[in-house]
C-alpha cells in the first residue's frame with residue numbers, strides 16, 4: 296500500500312485579490328482541523344500579488360496550510376519585465392511552484408524546454424515543482440494521450456537528477472477537462488497517471504517512482520474526488536474553480552468522508 300501523503304492544491308489562477316486571499320485562507324484554517332492536515336497535505340497557489348499576505352498569515356498564525364506560486368522565471372534576476380524569480384519566491388517561503396500549466400503553455404507559448412528550465416530554477420532555489428502535463432482533446436480523440444503526456448514528462452525532466460526528481464509533484468491535467476465540467480473518468484485518469492509512474496521508474500528507479508506524488512486535475516469537485524482518489528496511482532488533486540469556494544475546497548480535502 297502506498298505511503299504517499301495525498302496533496303490537495305488549490306490553483307486560484309487569476310482570482311482573489313490579497314484581501315480576499317486573507318479571508319479565504321482564514322476560512323480554510325478555521326474549517327480544517329489538525330487531523331485533516333495529518334491525513335492530507337493542503338496547499339494554495341495564489342496569484343503573485345497575494346503571496347506576501349498569505350505568508351504573513353501562515354507565519355503569524357503558524358498555519359499548516361502550505362502555499363506556492365503559479366509560475367516562476369527561468370532566470371534569477373535581470374531585465375525580464377513582468378517576471379518573478381526563484382529567489383523572490385524562496386524569500387516568501389513558498390513551498391511549491393506550478394510549472395508548465397496548460398494555460399502557460401497555451402497563452403504564453405511555454406515549450407518543454409522552457410518548462411525544463413523553470414524546473415531547474417525551482418530546484419536551484421529549494422522550491423518543489425508541481426509539473427503540469429496533459430493532452431488536448433484532439434490528441435485524446437486520436438488515442439495519443441499517453442504518448443503525448445509522457446513526452447511532456449521526458450522533456451520536463453531532462454537532466455534533472457534523481458535526488459531532485461524524487462521530490463517532484465506531477466499533475467496530470469487533460470486540457471479538455473480543465474474548467475469545462477468534463478471530468479476525465481477515474482479509470483482514464485488512472486491509465487495516464489499509472490503510465491507516468493511507469494515512466495519515472497524507467498527514467499530513474501522503481502523506488503523513486505513509488506515515492507513521487509501524481510495528482511489529477513480537471514473539474515475536480517467534492518462530488519467526484521473520492522472516486523478519483525480511489526485509484527492507485529492518483530495521490531491528490533490540482534483544483535481550479537472549486538478551490539475558490541472555501542467550503543467546497545475543504546470538502547475535497549476531506550475526500551475520505553464523502
Ligand SMILES: O=C[C@H](O)COP(=O)(O)O
Pocket residue numbers: 306396468472473474475476512513514515533534535536537
Ligand atoms: O490547475 C488546475 C486545473 O487547471 C483545473 O482547473 P479546474 O478545476 O477549474 O478544472
